[in-house]
Amino acid sequence: MTDLTRLSAAEALDGLARKDYSAVELTEVHIRAVEAARPLNAFVVETPELALEQARASDARRARGEAGPFDGIPIGVKDLFCTKGVQSTASSRILEGFVPPYESTVTANLFRDGAVMLGKLNMDEFAMGSANITSHFGPVVNPWSPGTLAQHDEAFAAEGAAAELVAGMGQPRPRQEWTFTRKLVPGGSSGGSAAAVAARCVMAATGTDTGGSIRQPAGFVGIVGLKPTYGRCSRWGIVAFASSLDQAGPMTRTVRDAAVMLRSMAGFDPKDSTSVDMPVPDFAAALTGDIRGLRVGIPREYRMDGMPAEIDRLWEKGVEMLRRQGAEPVDISLPHTKYALPTYYIVAPAEASSNLARYDGVRYGQRIDGTSLKDMYENTRAAGFGAEVRRRILIGTYVLSAGYYDAYYLKAQKVRSRIKQDFDEAFKRCDVILTPTAPSAAFGIGENTDDPIQMYLNDVFTVTVNLAGLPGISVPVGLSADRLPLGLQLIGRPFDEETLLRAAEALERAAGFEALPPFMAGAV
Template sequence: MAELPTTAVEIAAAVRSGQVTAVEVLDAHLAAIDAREGEINAFNLVLADEARAAAAAVDARIAAGDDPGPLAGVPLALKDNLCTRGVPTTCSSRILEGWRPPYDATVVQRVAAAGAVAVGKTNLDEFAMGSSTENSAFGPTRNPRDTARVPGGSSGGSAAAVAAGFAPISLGSDTGGSIRQPAALCGVVGVKPTYGLVSRYGLVAFASSLDQIGPFSTTVADSALLLEAVAGHDPLDSTSIDQAAPSLLDVLDRGVEGLRIGLVTELMGEGIAPDVAARVRQAAAALEAAGATVGEVSVPATSYGLSAYYLIAPAEASSNLARYDGVRYGLRVDAPTTAEMNAATRTAGFGDEVKRRIMLGTYALSAGYYDAYYGKALKVRTLIMRDFEAAYEHFDLLLSPTSPTTAFRFGEKVDDPLSMYLNDICTIPTNLAGHPAMSVPFGAGADGMPVGVQLMAPALGEATMFRAAASLEAAAPSLEEAFA
């Protein structure tokens, strides 16, 4: 048997042209899962049987002369907060025990319609709240590059699945960095699109005004391919932007000649590990060498991003997670009265971090505190948007580290919420602004673990962002290349 293609672009091309079958491709990935999943724990659920049926259906369509679509036969992993019809969707929480959604998320429908083969539901920090996947009720996911370290989070399972070769692409969700940070820590590409570019219908909500679904992949082109397949207006999501999916694959080879790229001062100073900062400067130099103009730019309000985020996101979460009350679905812990049943169910069903954020958010919205907390956070959000707008008057894209450090070890931060929250200091501002951003692997840090650099763009600036990402990918040092 000829060597199988490994990237999504190659797999789809080979399956569509009949060079390989979807079943062959799937079997290779299921074998990889068999070999290492016990050690990695990327999945809450592997859908081997369903995937085999889907792959066989793709092959049948090829045999019948049909085109199954741009993701023909491409194995794909889904974060377990994306609703899948008839298949348990847990958000890595005990509270959703036994719940099977009666419907598919829009993105799940779209990847299936494009010919992709879903291989499983990936692990996450409970309800996407966390930066290490340690907050999963089903045990942490381990970083495939070093299993003593975290994969990042909250989409740690989706990042690890791609990094471990369990699937060439996966979908995650990003509320404050939950795609980009694990992508950086696992050494893969991860994209948070413009808010509203990808439908949130069927994504179990954490913080509705910040949540956005996006791709993971090993190559920039694969993320472009997957984003093209899932983006575009959805009448079921009122916040979905009324326009077609952008063309991304077509622009990847256009280079960065003439692009103005700003290195964000506030995201390069205190709290950023020197080796990570050095890789980001190296990336800036690489972009400059490729023809871009690189300068430093101050985006002052980003310094308040973390504080604003930890009021806005928990506030929305406290409301979004109210429905898990034991009445209609999921866990129910019986008690004499309805109110006591609600409380007993939520006490048993939610983990500590989820409870912490529900309490934070409830407090921030409370009468007498609203103006001082939630209200003020909304003002900061407006300021951040204004500061970004000012920066984008002079720059096409912005550049920063994705995460302040490389992957840390298990237990290192889990008992110190504030230091865990600081992981997202570079990624949060774009969620607050609703802008697109992505993490591109760019060599290793002093510990040999991957470093990701973050590219940020104004709303709907994905095409320009992907051009720069392709340039960075071409210039990136290998992981083995020693840190200078």
């Protein structure tokens, strides 16, 4: 039998439909893969029992002919999503032990369509970070990190009669041990999601993207990451970071999988006032392979000083790949691009400083007592939040303060409208926009940490999309000189994920990215 962890979700759906294997079989294989991938630290919580229960229910539905469009697919869920009865912490100490009595709309939609949850995925604390190094549960390791595989013979641990019995069963079991020679970051904040999908321990994962948190890690691990249009997926039940920017999306190994999974995630939710009441199309049906005449905008402002030449070359290659399939490259200008990062780092912390005020130790999560209410707040929040979260709360509080509001927050909102106008203008001349996903390939854990600004630069190509509320997707296109994945980003018109996905699939096909990470669950 083929290794079930190597299948795309779409292939697995076909196999399940043909009864080649059951959802329980598919899930069991992945439960073992999750265990094998523990060195990546991708999971905060593993939920094998829940997964098997869901898989059994999935098989029963399929037997009754009631299988949903994502039925039986084992996925991981970013720890930012509240999952009923399963600890949900946003990878923060302050929420350690918090078990929500409710299910986020997006995960509820996925379960409605038959998804099976293998566990909760590690992430940057409160989704603040671009390297998955700010998690309370430790950093996630990129499965593309170089390493060596050594084989040991497992010594029998048993004694007496048990040892005899084990010995009687035959051969000593070889144990393979993977040693990383250099640990790379998977990107962030959806680093656990990215690593788990790339390492083949989940078929797909949910991510959230506030400034690039789906697309940049997808680029760093060589998978597909789609941030839908703001309002496409409900934010209800997702721990809020920056409400006007946050959007959930699929992280998958193929564009088709992203299309299929998005259909199950998306939809109007009356519980989220910013969710948009529009029909959810069959995104996969839009993958016609035909991009003839598609106008692809190439924004000149995204050609940054000091950007590695290989990123530039990859971008040009991407343009060529689309051109060869009949698309028409168009030079466009997004003049306010250079203000995007500063704008983002005012708007997002401002909203975060308010959104995170509820973590005060009064009602749930961690509490460190004090001699007064104020003392308790200070103790709880000082101990509960990590350094990056505290930094952003401080920035956000500052930019909203009396006397600074106009100069920072209000100004940032004005620039934000200009950035949105840039895109409105650009989309009069093109149908999608092609850019690099990130200005570099994955870097080592511990690098880029001295200067937060250096870290923030990771989001330079992705934050504009959040500020404008547009859909964006990262597609793996090639490898760096160090044999690390590099992605390109396509940006679409609001609520035109169909065109975006069609272009992304064309790019994916032309790129033919088939490299696999050195560390994979099934290979160890």
